Amino acid sequence: MLHKDQLNSIHQILSYCRDNPMAFGGIQVVLCGDFFQLPPIGNYHETSKDKFAFMSDAWVWGEFKIAYLTDQYRQSENELNRILEEIRSGKISQNTIDSLNEAKGNTFEKEIEPTKLYTHNVDVDTINNKFLENLPGKRRYFKALTKGDKSLVTILKKSVLTQDNMSLKIGAKVMFVKNNSEKNYINGTLGEIIDYSTLGFPVVKTLEGDEITTSLEEWSILNEAGHPLATYQQVPLRLAWAITVHKSQGMTLAKHSSVDRVMLLYQDFVL
Secondary structure: OOEHHHHHHHHHHHHHHOOOOOHHHHOOOOOOOOOOOOOOOOOOOOOHHHHEHHHOHHHHHHOOOOOOOOOOOOOOOHHHHHHHHHHHHOOOOHHHHHHHHHHOOOOOOOOOOOEEEEOOHHHHHHHHHHHHHHOOOOOEEEEOEEEEOHHHHHHHHHHOOOOOEEEEOOOOEEEEOOOEOOOOEOOOOEEEEEEEOOOOOEEEEEOOOOEEEOOOEEEEEEOOOOOEEEEEEEOOEEEOOEEEHHHHOOOOOOOOOOHHHOOEEOOOOOO
């Protein structure tokens, strides 16, 4: 979320550089955001309300036309939509409380190890390394290949959900972190490494039973002409016994109708 001081600074810089006193130097600006999310990071003495972009002078001068996006496309389940909207607005009904309390009793078969969600990377790394270490066999290592402007490569690394130096074993629980319609996987597809190809890449058996032979995928930053300024190549996987809530955003995690195949464990949920 953009702090009000940052929005004011953008206005001031553009006005100065374009020698134009109009809002944002006369440049058309489109802002996308959700003010129901956490407030921007600010100083200790600031209240949450004082941090938001809509409290800035630039917001008033910009005379923004507000467009509300009301349709929910990520979730199709009506009950889940209702629960999420109530949590989002901070108005929790007794029905939602009852549903969440009932979900705490969900159980899994012994062979099912559901993906756990944590808020901190250190917890995720600890869980994933523990499970990987307990698997038999030797690790295989996969190192990312990068090319282009170093500063842009650094930006790419922060946006890619795989790792620069990734170690895997047969039997490792993994998650795809990129969409590939030709190979029939999407960001969030879960599976297990069952073999390696003749070229040494992991072969993953998904929860749906598909066997997918992986290869290097490429992430890139392009210029206006569509030419790459920086590229990042790596096997599009990450260990998936645990993942952070932040990194799980934007993923479509596999789900099944039967309780024993549900792969998300809502753990230590606090309203």
